[in-house]
Amino acid sequence: MGKLEDRDRPAEKERKSIPQRKSEGNMTEITSNIITFYLRPSTIIMTLMKKEKVIGEVEEALRQELGELQKQEIDKCLRMWRDFVEECDVANTRKPETWAAAVYYIFSDISFWLWGKVTQREAGERFGVSENTVQAKQKEIRNQLQIGFIAERYTPDRAIEKFKREMPRGIEDFLADTFGIEPPTGRESHSPADDEVYERFLAVREDLFDYAMEKFEDEIEEAAKKFEERNPFRSTNAGFVDWFVFDRESSEGTTPAELYVQEKGDSLPQEISDYIHRWTETEDLPYFVEELRPETGEIILTEPGSGKLYRVTDYSGSEQLEEERIIVTRLFDWFDGFHLSGDLSVFPEQIQPFSVEIDLEGIEVDxxxxxxxxxxxxxxxxxxxxxxxxxxxxxxxxxxxxxxxxxxxxxxxxxxxxxxxxxxxxxxxxxxxxxxxxxxxxxxxxxxxxxxxxxxxxxxxxxxxxxxxxxxxxxxxxxxxxxxxxxxxxxxxxxxxxxxxxxxxxxxxxxxxxxxxxxxxxxxxxxxx
Structure with a gap:
């Protein structure tokens, strides 16, 4: 997975025409994983095989690995592979296990609720290929078939039903609109008081973004160029909006968020005003994913430099992320603990981060x-x-x-x-x-x-x-x-x-x-x- 965009960013709607670009990013604190992602070697030398033979060998490898599943479930996995090869040429594949491992990983990922988490490393080990190969091939399949974290065409029915019973709070509308998955009745409700504050905050948050984009509409194009030049950690649409609203000094000498509070402060409930102030103090930073707890939606993060630990609640992230990854995001201290503020970027190499210390004394460079x-x-x-x-x-x-x-x-x-x-x-x-x-x-x-x-x-x-x-x-x-x-x-x-x-x-x-x-x-x- 390269990025999770606009997840758990409630009530986020399409902003005005803001350039959005995909990027693995480059960090001011230069870290090795950025380059290792492209350079990590694997050792595969096999003879060329024709497409039909490749297709058959991949299917056979998958059938052997999925042998204990129901026929309908195996067929859904094979359907993913057949859909992919209809659109892509795999004739020159030297090792069919590379594709088998990628398909197996994606199928496991979108069927998480049946048998738990399978990492790319584990998928690679099952088929005798490297983790990096699984990473590259699964990305190619996901992009070609537009597969998200769940796909009705490929996710087994049992997994969908189990997910409907356990789906996290706050994403029901999204799932219904995107996947046609309706939540079951009788779900546990959170505190009405918490829900009331949450809804009021979302309404103000929506108003804040609309205010910033409308009041400073003439500055968006130039700001987008500057944002691009900064080569930011999180170079997504949401990353630009956060920077534009909370970090960038506008033509009026302050950020749009600060100006919003000044103009509307008297009409804002004090606790909501406090939350906005705290939000303005957040910044995009790299964090190391130490541990994931999907059953509780908890993510344990540490700062690579200081080792400071954060316990973060994010159901979607806890299910989609992988441990030992570097993510870049803003952490927002909500009333029930830290949450991911907006989307995030993922640096896709499972290694411990390290920094290159540079003595810039006498060097006039940012x-x-x-x-x-x-x-x-x-x-x-x-x-x-x-x-x-x-x-x-x-x-x-x-x-x-x-x-x-x-x-x-x-x-x-x-x-x-x-x-x-x-x-x-x-x-x-x-x-x-x-x-x-x-x-x-x-x-x-x-x-x-x-x-x-x-x-x-x-x-x-x-x-x-x-x-x-x-x-x-x-x-x-x-x-x-x-x-x-x-x-x-x-x-x-x-x-x-x-x-x-x-x-x-x-x-x-x-x-x-x-x-x-x-x-x-x-x-x-x-x-x-």
Whole structure:
């Protein structure tokens, strides 16, 4: 799962035309999981199989794993796979178990109420594939078939009925409108007093957002550009609205939320006014998911830096999130404890986070301007990581951490306009990069085009890169995969620079395909790094 958008944000309605973009994000406190998500290797080398054989082998693997279920339930799982292959070509699959594990994970996820939680790691282990492969393949299936957390076409009837009996408070209308799932009668009611305060707060909250968007409508377009430039942690529609209302100083010298309280303070009940004030004090921050308790809707979060613990109530999140993930959201202290304020972004790699400490003394640069997801920086980090990993002195994660610590100071200097340190690092790998450029008939000189090669990738290109990385994972061993990922993005950008245009998704596909065709060259590069 990449993101949960606008969940548990009661009474949220469509705002005015506010740009919305999908992003895995980049954090000012630079964390390894962002890059690891794209680089984590798996080792899969199989012969090509025809589509019909792949389909049959996936179905057989699923039947064996789901053997104890009712026929109707197995058929719903197989229906998902058949729907997918009708629209997508799987003929070149080298290991059918990759698709079987992904289908099994999604089926388990949307049937959670029958047998409990199955993680991507567990699904991968059942079919002998890596967790990262499950992550990539299940995302492809979900996107193609538009599968949410429940799907009537694929979720077993028993699971739907059980969910109807246990569905969390506050989402009945959403489920009825979206999935046609009506709640059973006789559900336990919460405190009438709590419900009354809650409803009054939602009404004021709705009025606040309408007030901000209408009063400052002329500022939305410019604000959206600024929001995009900030490369925020949570770059969703709801993330923009929260920033626009609570954080951004308007043309009147204060935030819309503060202005709203000033203008309407006398008409607001004191407790509602207090809640709005507390809401203005929230901010988007990263949190580590320690534990999930779906039966109570509880999520245990910690701050990666301080280790401070938060007990958060969010039924949807507790069922859809996975432990050991980094999420970015606002925590709102409601009367019954902390809740997730709005949607959230999920950094999709199950590792413990770490930070790269940067001494910025004497460097005139905003930390948020240090972008590790440019073609140049990504390639250098990949090559450095592969070099360190080759020594067998570091684990995979240790090699990544050390590579980032080695290169981040130079990238900070580069963001401030000083190229000297980056040129030094580039020089170490210049022969290897030059050979790769020449292999693909490219003639640019990287040291003379550093600014062009260091332009950040757009979100769409980041997704395409991830897609190409999953292809490489099917072919290459660990170190070759890391080297290949770095070269794919640099060579794609180099091609666009040489043709004096913006890099496109087709460039990433082109460089990936060329390296796959020239597999021996990638292995040779990795051996000599």
């Amino acid at each position: 930390p948020s301007e240090i972008d590790l997801m440019t073609p140049l920086s990504t390639c250098l980090i990949c090559l450095e990581r592969a070099r360190l990993g080759k020594k067998n002195e570091f684990t995979d994660d240790e090699a990544l951490e050390k590579a980032m610590k080695n290169l981040t100071p130079a990238l900070a200097e580069l963001a401030a306009g000083d190229k000297e340190q980056t040129l030094s690092h580039l020089e170490r790998y210049s022969p290897l990069i030059q050979r790769s450029l020449e292999r693909l008939d490219l003639t640019i000189e990287p040291r003379n085009r550093i600014d062009d090669l260091n332009e950040p990738l757009t979100d769409d290109l980041m997704e395409e890169w991830h897609h190409q990385a999953s292809k490489l994972s099917d072919l290459f061993e660990d170190r070759e995969h890391i080297v290949g990922n770095g070269l794919v993005v640099l060579l794609a950008k180099a091609r666009a620079v040489e043709e004096e245009r913006k890099v496109q998704g087709g460039d990433l596909q082109w460089s990936s395909e060329r390296l796959i065709e020239d597999k021996n060259f990638v292995e040779e590069v990795a051996d000599t790094i």
